[in-house]
Amino acid sequence: MQLSSIRRRATVLAAVSAAGVLGLAAPASAHVTVQPGQAEQGGYAAVSFRVPNENDTAGTTKLEVTLPEDKPLTSVRTRPLAGWTATIEKRPLATPITSHGRQITEAVSKVTWTANPGVRINPGQFEDFEVSMGQLPTDTDTLIFKALQSYDNGEVVRWIDLPNPDGSEPDKPAPTLKLVPASDTESGASPAPSGSAGADPAAGQVTVSAASEDTSDSTARTLGIAGLVVGVLGLAVGAFGIIRGSRRTAG
Template sequence: MTRMSGRPFARRLSAVTAFTGLVLAASFTLAVPASAHVEVESKGASALAENVTLDFNAETESDKAGIARLEVVLPEGIEPADITYEDGPAGWKLTATDRGYSVGGPAVAAGEDVAYAVTVRQLPDAESVAFKTLQTYSDGRVDRWIELEEPAGGGHGSLAPILELAPAEPGAKPLSPTPSPEPATETPSSPAEETDTATDSAESSAADTEDEGTNTLAIVAVVVIAVACVGGGAWWFRRRSGAGTS
């Protein structure tokens, strides 16, 4: 009976093990989908360019719930009042926030990406601008596209969408800041103003009272004089009539 050598068997076992490992690694790589992300694009975008349309595409990472809201943190140099909503999913609207804006509405179907567009009044004077985005699903899940560099050790978010800008065109200048809408509420008056107002009202009321009293006295005086004149005239007429009779 021939006995199998230990070394050739070990070599064959090692080769089989290595091949199996490569097959499993390849299978795992093919099975994992490409990482989703949010992108921003704009044809020919340059620093200080005006009325620039930005096209965003937010890919989904959920096959159970649809995207319902995207909140964007604007980069320095762009204010919420500088953003105008152009297009997006049916029923979606833009709402300004303290740090940027959000677009949202009825959740899209599960597994669908979201594309929308906004117009920026003017891009800042920079080489690139990042639009950090929080992506909320209908089940409450939130994807955080907020990192400016690939997070180390997993991190708490993914890369933010970044728009590269060409150099500013010759003669391009920053526009004056967009005026923020003023609140419709009235500014409360100070205690001193309230006191002055109350004093003015009291003086006006006193003056009106004096005027009314003066007018009343004048009317009474006119009436008394008129009655006296009528009475005196009647007395004088009777006296004259009596003298003529005698």
């Protein structure tokens, strides 16, 4: 076999292997999500709407989150975020709700964050928009929040798609919060899960926990990529050995 042919084959092999590593390392398409994605039924939760900027040439300047109308939330409070202005819209309830001895006649329908002049989420970055909300319903295991993400070039991305019947993810999934039954303690109280509050925010007893990230997927991905990189290096060394051996044979 000619030396030039061996070199070409070694080059192609290394290129294909490197492309495979880069393909696996590329991040999946990011969506607007609720972090953490789970809270206890019947309680109050502190969550963040995580908004990644998916546009390479424009910045995010507005986020609108619509709360589920069929599962009204009477208490929604935003955490101040530098450079952004939050506004809350409410709607009247057809049937008033009694909570902590008070009759509540309206629920929050929408929360909007608008960037101040000169502020935006730049390409390749994300922002967390934090809220405390409740009282979470006890008759459902899912809350769906439809969201609109606006860019400074006029583009609006509608994160409003409901889950597909077969369980697969739609193209523009709406942020979803999973609700789980409240856990019991010896005293009969329901402890607050990570990222949630166990008391009414209106009573000034909210205890907010830092949202924890699930690192198992990223760790496994990192280890897998590292193994592939080692494999590519091994292929490169093997190709170099083939070329070197061919040179000696040719000499």
